[in-house]
Amino acid sequence: MAYLKLDHVDKTFTRGTTTTEVLKDINLSIAKGEYVSIIGHSGCGKSTMLNIVAGLTTATTGGVLLEEREVNSPGPDRAVVFQNHSLLPWLTVYENVRLGVDKVFSKTKTRAERDAWTLHNLNLVQMTHAKDKRPNEISGGMKQRVGIARALAMEPKVLLLDEPFGALDALTRAHLQDSVMALHQKLGNTILMITHDVDEAVLLSDRIVMMTNGPSARIGEVLDVALPRPRKRLDLATNATYVKCRQRVLEFLYERHRFVEAA
Numbered sequence: 001m002a003y004l005k006l007d008h009v010d011k012t013f014t015r016g017t018t019t020t021e022v023l024k025d026i027n028l029s030i031a032k033g034e035y036v037s038i039i040g041h042s043g044c045g046k047s048t049m050l051n052i053v054a055g056l057t058t059a060t061t062g063g064v065l066l067e068e069r070e071v072n073s074p075g076p077d078r079a080v081v082f083q084n085h086s087l088l089p090w091l092t093v094y095e096n097v098r099l100g101v102d103k104v105f106s107k108t109k110t111r112a113e114r115d116a117w118t119l120h121n122l123n124l125v126q127m128t129h130a131k132d133k134r135p136n137e138i139s140g141g142m143k144q145r146v147g148i149a150r151a152l153a154m155e156p157k158v159l160l161l162d163e164p165f166g167a168l169d170a171l172t173r174a175h176l177q178d179s180v181m182a183l184h185q186k187l188g189n190t191i192l193m194i195t196h197d198v199d200e201a202v203l204l205s206d207r208i209v210m211m212t213n214g215p216s217a218r219i220g221e222v223l224d225v226a227l228p229r230p231r232k233r234l235d236l237a238t239n240a241t242y243v244k245c246r247q248r249v250l251e252f253l254y255e256r257h258r259f260v261e262a263a
Ligand SMILES: Nc1ncnc2c1ncn2[C@@H]1O[C@H](COP(=O)(O)OP(=O)(O)OP(=O)(O)O)[C@@H](O)[C@H]1O
Pocket: 013, 014, 015, 022, 040, 041, 042, 043, 044, 045, 046, 047, 048, 049, 214
């Protein structure tokens, strides 16, 4: 049974007299605990797809089912981490996470439990040491860690990651990818992630959803990444399955569905 299901999703945007069909007949079933990445060229509709799952945009036709129930508005069962952190600058790291915790657990956890839960989630992303700092006092990678802690602290059924490592330098990105892999291993979250990075997609995912170019983008191909976990990036560089998966995605993106810049 699908835990999360996109069922015949179409999305059309209308601006004035212009109508653009962005997504066409998207069908995707994701199992509980699965890590699925969406990859495709710029503008094909990846964020639109994620936003539909998040309930930030509604599908024109079709819909999203979570545990067989339709979801079409935002909810704490689907937490989003964006490329550029969305922390509140006037709150400390602790307060940013606590805000989410209070929103979700004000009725079910005591004050002391919410405090402990906030600290637990900061500890999961190794950010306890900076709990009293404000976002402008910490690095980009640390801000993303706090964003991830805030999302995890809401105990979402699905974690939605919209290019969470996109704005980071290569070393910070690698470090954070390793952290997210470790968290996924430990917590068993169901994750849907957008990425532009082929290596990132192969390293992290159980399956890679490859999108055709828009308008009317579709799912072109879904690739199973049959690599055992835990995965170590250094060992994978020469792993035959890794190399084959990487090749397959590159072929899809750069040969079969090459990006053509709009005139
Ligand atoms: N609110 C909107 N109104 C009109 N058109 C929109 C709206 N949001 C997105 N679009 C259009 O939908 C298409 C897909 O956009 P989207 O941001 O989902 O693509 P993407 O694959 O995430 O791109 P990127 O990789 O560059 O982030 C684009 O052509 C964009 O201009």
